[in-house]
Amino acid sequence: MPGADGRLARPADARRAVSGARVETITGRALGAAAIVFSLQTVPAVIAQAEALVQGAAAALGAVMYGAAVALAVAMIARIAERITAVVYAVAYAAALVAWPFLVEHPVALDGQAPWLYYLMTVATTAVVFAMPIGAAVGYTIVAPVLYGVVRLQPQGGSADPFTAAFETGYSIVLGMVVLVIVAMLRHAAAGVDAAQEAALARYDIAARQHANEIERVRTDALVHDSVLTTLLAAAAAGTSDEQQLAARMARDAVARLREAGTSAAExxxxxxxxxxxxxxxxxxxxxxxxxxxxxxxxxxxxxxxxxxxxxxxxxxxxxxxxxxxxxxxxxxxxxxxxxxxxxxxxxxxxxxxxxxxxxxxxxxxxxxxxxxxxxxxxxxxxxxxxxxxxxxxxxxxxxxxxxxxxxx
Missing domain, CATH: 3.30.565.10 (Histidine kinase-like ATPase, C-terminal domain)
Structure with a gap:
């Protein structure tokens, strides 16, 4: 509603919107931080399992995954090529899982332990959720843990019993799906807020135009009252030639002002x-x-x-x-x-x-x-x-x- 100064008042419920861009920023930076933290946690396992791999494979595999984690964190902080870097990390992780059985030369040295790649599964699935459409994210979140489960059953994966392999696979799938649902819900809510803000602004613009039209109508009504009715009253009361000439001039002036008001609003x-x-x-x-x-x-x-x-x-x-x-x-x-x-x-x-x-x-x-x-x-x-x-x-x-x-x- 208009305020005392005639302008439209600020909506009473205006508040800072949580936009989609802010959700993407928060999600991306959380992903970057998780990549660094989870990677640091795997360092002891990487060192312990190095003797089970082909000579030099542990260093090469660690360089790939740690380098991808650092690149992911930098991209999320700098807001540069975030989605591309996330996809690269997920692809690198999947390639590392596929290559793992071929890199293990001494399975006995694993002593039944899970490959250290297991601890980075959540980072990879979250990267896919951040970067890819929902369908592709769901597929990766299921396929990557299943691939790990297959590796886990083999001697190169620690020769886990079926129950352990199934448990670790199911845990990874459930955790990945929880992250996917949370991110999807946040994005959906932010999109709704953005759309509501756009709609509110559009409604305000319409209201402002209507308010301007109302002001113009009031101005025109005042013009009619001040010019036309005054002229008619003057003409009705004119008894002498001078009064009639004055009324005629007033009528011409009123017509000119009405014409000017009409054309200025339409042109x-x-x-x-x-x-x-x-x-x-x-x-x-x-x-x-x-x-x-x-x-x-x-x-x-x-x-x-x-x-x-x-x-x-x-x-x-x-x-x-x-x-x-x-x-x-x-x-x-x-x-x-x-x-x-x-x-x-x-x-x-x-x-x-x-x-x-x-x-x-x-x-x-x-x-x-x-x-x-x-x-x-x-x-x-x-x-x-x-x-x-x-x-x-x-x-x-x-x-x-x-x-x-x-x-x-």
Missing amino acids: PDASIELNVLVRRLRAALTTFATPFTVRVVNAGGVELTVEAVEALYSAAVQAMVNSLQHADDGTRPTRRELRIRGVRATGCVIEIADTGIGFDPAMVPTERLGLRVSIEERLAGAGGRATIASRPGHGTTVTLVWPEGVDRA
Whole structure:
């Protein structure tokens, strides 16, 4: 509902959303930490079982798995190629399981102990859950433990009895499935929160437009009351020639004002002050739980077309929503700014900047409509230009320019 100043009030239940990006960050970093911790736990077993393997095999196998674990941890912390690195780890683990029977030269030296690869099973299945679709993750979570169980029954796997092999296989499957369900539930919940935030913003935009239409209706009603009815009363009371001429002039003036009010609301090329756009963006910011620092320069005296204002507003709000959903990594605060600058009498440059995790724009899938349609194409269709400057670890800046080239003129 409108507040005392006539603007739409901030929703009472606005709160910081747990976005999908935050869930991926937390899951990935937990996976990276688990890879290091579980790998360190296997060191005694690697040393103890080294004499059972072909000479040099223990060092080579350890280098592969420990190197993959370190790469996985670094990728998750730096947010670079996380899914690719997770898939590489899972494939390396599966290859190590397949190769294990061929690398064991003295099975007796194992003394019935489980191959040390068993202790990394949870890391491998979690890596698949993080990186691959649900179907592939379920398949790997079942196949990898079964493969281990087959190896465990052989002399090269410690010649375990069927009950022990089945128990270790079932335990690995159950643990992997629990991790899979937890991650899937978190992702589903985060997707619902993101969708709800998008829907709330869309509803607010509709409400803001309706509110603006209501203000316009009130203005028109006031114009009719102040001009038309006053003119009619003056005409009805006119008894002399001078009074009739005055009433006629008032009627012509009222008709002109009504025509002007009608065309200004209908013409897409009509001019609107930049300060109107500034007020709309400030009103949109009140719906976000995370603050933006707003900087406005040279807005006075600048006028834009209706189409330009609508395009700039929609693109700027989408850019701010993208920052709220994807810029945070959960480990440090992210600063956000909205900078609006008037250029000459009919131009505008808007920058939405944050100090978040950043991303590689070239890696954004084409089906992601937030950047391509809601920002770039929306502004290009109105005669402007949108540019996105970002790289992992160095924040993001979205620059909206209207008209095209005004920032270079």
